[in-house]
Amino acid sequence: GDSVTQMEGPVTLSEEAFLTINCTYTATGYPSLFWYVQYPGEGLQLLLKATKADDKGSNKGFEATYRKETTSFHLEKGSVQVSDSAVYFCALSDLLIQGAQKLVFGQGTRLTINP
Amino acid sequence: NAGVMQNPRHLVRRRGQEARLRCSPMKGHSHVYWYRQLPEEGLKFMVYLQKENIIDESGMPKERFSAEFPKEGPSILRIQQVVRGDSAAYFCASSPASGLAADTQYFGPGTRLTVL
Numbered sequence: 242g243d244s245v246t247q248m249e250g251p252v253t254l255s256e257e258a259f260l261t262i263n264c265t266y267t268a269t270g271y272p273s274l275f276w277y278v279q280y281p282g283e284g285l286q287l288l289l290k291a292t293k294a295d296d297k298g299s300n301k302g303f304e305a306t307y308r309k310e311t312t313s314f315h316l317e318k319g320s321v322q323v324s325d326s327a328v329y330f331c332a333l334s335d336l337l338i339q340g341a342q343k344l345v346f347g348q349g350t351r352l353t354i355n356p
Numbered sequence: 357n358a359g360v361m362q363n364p365r366h367l368v369r370r371r372g373q374e375a376r377l378r379c380s381p382m383k384g385h386s387h388v389y390w391y392r393q394l395p396e397e398g399l400k401f402m403v404y405l406q407k408e409n410i411i412d413e414s415g416m417p418k419e420r421f422s423a424e425f426p427k428e429g430p431s432i433l434r435i436q437q438v439v440r441g442d443s444a445a446y447f448c449a450s451s452p453a454s455g456l457a458a459d460t461q462y463f464g465p466g467t468r469l470t471v472l
Binding site for chain 1: 360362387389391396397398399400401404411412415447449451459460461462463464465466
């Protein structure tokens with residue numbers, strides 16, 4: 242079945258550092274790809290998404306490009322802030338019946354930014 | 357427009373008791389999904405429902421777990437005779453039936469179940 246593999250954490254960086262969190266996937270079809278962020282004690286919030294190859298999703302300074310040739314969707318940010326500390330999940334959409342889609346998640350990467 | 361609502365936020369049960377988790381989707385959303393997050397793991401799909409119908413329950417344990425989404429009222433995830441291994445965060449998500457956002461799921465804050 243479809244699966245998502247994320248870079249293992251935890252990741253600790255200093256403020257204003259460059260961030261990359263790697264994500265690769267295996268899928269039989271052409272899924273949409275997502276990054277979700279989870280702050281402590283909260284639910285998941287959609288950070289960005291891309292629906293087809295070469296699409297770039299971006300939000301709040303974060304970017305990720307859908308790379309079909311390398312089956313990757315790496316998350317990047319040029320200058321991280323303390324407030325970016327959270328757990329980041331990469332996910333793909335897997336087709337269910339009746340047109341709906343379930344999300345298949347990676348294991349999550351815990352990011353800590355030190356001042 | 358209120359987001360996805362879940363209650364309770366925290367639920368404590370003793371082994372053998374029943375747990376009922378509720379989810380109200382976003383206004384205008386007719387698709388509801390339940391996911392389970394075990395400690396330090398990613399979310400795992402459990403079940404997908406539309407109003408009055410279970411569409412896909414391939415991720416739900418065959419015993420003790422059930423879900424419904426009645427015509428009126430919230431979706432309910434029910435766990436009978438809970439065991440310690442059921443301790444987890446349970447998240448509900450919703451999406452619209454069609455349109456550009458149909459592939460995007462919006463998550464509630466989750467219910468954290470602790471089984472003593």
